[in-house]
Amino acid sequence: MPIQVQMKLSISTVIFIVIAFILIVASTGRVQAQTYIQYKIQLNGDASATWTITQVSGLNGTVETWAEFQEKITTLVDAAAAQTNRSMGIENSSLQMSTFFTSSDSKTTEYVFTWLNFSITENDRLVAGDVFEVPGFFNQLNGDGELQINYPANCTLESVTPTPNEKDTSTQTLEWLGTQFFVAETPSIVLAAQMPTSDSGLQFSYGLLVSISAVAVIAAVIAGWFFKISQRRRSKETPAMMTLPVPQTEEDKVVHLLRNSGGTAHQSAIADQCRFSKAKTSQLLTALERKGKVRRYKKGRDKIVNLIEQSKGEK
Numbered sequence: 001m002p003i004q005v006q007m008k009l010s011i012s013t014v015i016f017i018v019i020a021f022i023l024i025v026a027s028t029g030r031v032q033a034q035t036y037i038q039y040k041i042q043l044n045g046d047a048s049a050t051w052t053i054t055q056v057s058g059l060n061g062t063v064e065t066w067a068e069f070q071e072k073i074t075t076l077v078d079a080a081a082a083q084t085n086r087s088m089g090i091e092n093s094s095l096q097m098s099t100f101f102t103s104s105d106s107k108t109t110e111y112v113f114t115w116l117n118f119s120i121t122e123n124d125r126l127v128a129g130d131v132f133e134v135p136g137f138f139n140q141l142n143g144d145g146e147l148q149i150n151y152p153a154n155c156t157l158e159s160v161t162p163t164p165n166e167k168d169t170s171t172q173t174l175e176w177l178g179t180q181f182f183v184a185e186t187p188s189i190v191l192a193a194q195m196p197t198s199d200s201g202l203q204f205s206y207g208l209l210v211s212i213s214a215v216a217v218i219a220a221v222i223a224g225w226f227f228k229i230s231q232r233r234r235s236k237e238t239p240a241m242m243t244l245p246v247p248q249t250e251e252d253k254v255v256h257l258l259r260n261s262g263g264t265a266h267q268s269a270i271a272d273q274c275r276f277s278k279a280k281t282s283q284l285l286t287a288l289e290r291k292g293k294v295r296r297y298k299k300g301r302d303k304i305v306n307l308i309e310q311s312k313g314e315k
Contacts, residue, residue, distance in 0.1 A: 037145025049118035053111040080131040098279040129187040138179040155191040258307040267303040
């Protein structure tokens with residue numbers, strides 16, 4: 001008999017908790033979206049690195065001010081300079097911050113900056129990773145999140161520590177599921193520049209250089225002769241009107257890139273190749289969709305963009 005009473009009380013307690021939870025959710029209207037952080041670092045051949053920090057949060061989520069963002073990264077760069085004992089800085093013209101709404105209950109904020117002297121150049125190698133030895137490195141930014149590091153196309157990956165969760169040599173991409181896994185070990189990325197090393201290759205390059213130089217000299221002599229003749233003709237003729245090239249808009253750049261890519265490209269690839277921020281790329285593609293020039297559909301965490309070619313009668 002006492003066991004039955006205890007079971008009844010337990011069931012009543014559970015029902016009470018469920019009802020209370022429903023009332024709390026109903027009173028607040030909705031449950032806020034969980035914050036998501038991604039760090040994307042593009043290593044550059046000049047030892048700099050272009051950072052893009054993406055923060056997805058609820059509509060009422062906290063977003064740093066421009067001054068807070070600038071002060072935070074400046075403090076971190078100064079700490080890294082002291083840790084590594086080499087001069088570093090932020091390229092002022094690279095600083096960007098943008099916030100836009102991605103759904104009815106979330107917003108996305110992007111922070112972009114270029115970190116000068118982020119890596120070390122050693123002969124034909126590019127070495128990165130020593131800046132992460134600053135204590136609490138990512139906690140001084142936006143906390144734990146996914147990490148993606150891209151390296152230049154003219155470099156090959158020689159070694160990487162710790163082992164990434166995903167590695168794609170075709171896109172020069174390394175990914176870790178969390179920054180806590182990345183800084184748990186001593187991070188190190190060693191890249192080797194792709195340069196010819198064989199004697200035959202050097203001899204071929206030298207012979208090719210001599211041939212090109214000879215052709216250039218001959219071409220210069222011929223060009224000078226034709227130039228003199230054209231100058232004489234111009235003195236007798238009325239100068240022709242020059243047609244200036246039409247400036248290419250940012251939308252034209254996107255369309256041109258899609259045509260060169262066979263009519264299809266990832267939205268992230270468009271942003272990288274056109275050197276636009278993610279927010280700006282999204283705005284341009286939205287405008288092109290309204291004009292009926294492109295069509296997008298979601299694929300994973302990215303979007304596929306298809307070019308809609310117009311008929312010959314349209315402009």
